[in-house]
Structure formats: structure tokens, C-alpha cells
Amino acid sequence: MDNVTKKKRSEIMSRIRGKNTKPEIAVMKYLSSRGYKYRLHDKKLPGKPDIVLKWKKIAIQVRGCFWHGHSCKLANYPKTNRKYWKDKINNNRKRDRKNDKLIKKMGYKLIVINECKIRNKKLNIKFNRLS
Ligand SMILES: [Zn+2]
Secondary structure: OOOOOHHHHHHHHHHHOOOOOHHHHHHHHHHHHOOOOOEEOOOOOOOOOOEEEHHHOEEEEEEOOOOOOOOOHHHOOOOOOHHHHHHHHHHHHHHHHHHHHHHHHOOOEEEEEEHHHHHOOOHHHHHHHHO
16 A cells, blocks of 8 residues: 555645646746737647647646656655556656657647756746747
């Protein structure tokens, strides 16, 4: 059985997985402050990109480092149930890769922003590519 308590897990889940998570909100604020109009969680596009700038054909995925297996210290596996998490995250990564390919085929420019970049306030670097 899993040693992570239910409460703890749902805490992790809601922190990282839910819609309009903190990293996403940071990006949305950034875009709004520059007058960009965007659409959220566009179900018609592969991978349901978090933020879509349709007229520019730009899709933005804000990825929680843990869930998407980013190679940074935010992405450490929990000490319990390592196999469970490893499998889950590997599946996420596979799905990411597939969807990334599909959306690029549709002519979209895909910008992936990892959670840790937002925390580090390095957002500007990525967004220079928007203008
Ligand atoms: Zn990261």
C-alpha cells in the first residue's frame, strides 16, 4: 500500500495538475499585461494546450515539472511508491511527445514552459519568441 496519505496526495494533485494552476496564472498575467488575447485549454488541439494564441498559431504548454518528468529538482519522485510514479510520469511524457508532434504538424508553434522556469522568473527569455 501507499504510504502517502490521501490528503497529501490530493494536495500534490491539486497543486500540480488542476486547471489554472499557479504557473499557468503567471503566464496568463504576463500575456494580459502585454495585451495578448488567448484561449485556455483548447480541446480541439492535440494535448489541450493550456494557452493558445490562435491568430499567431502559437500554443503554450505550461508543464508541472513533476508530472512531466522535467530534469530538475522539482521533479523528484516521492520516496514511496516509486514504480507507480515512474510509470505514470513516463506515460505522461509519451503522451506529451505524441501531442507535441501532432500540434506542430498542424502548423502551430509550440512553446513549452516548465514550472521551474516560471519560479525562476525566466519567463522573459521564452516569451521573446512571441513578438
Ligand atoms: Zn523543472
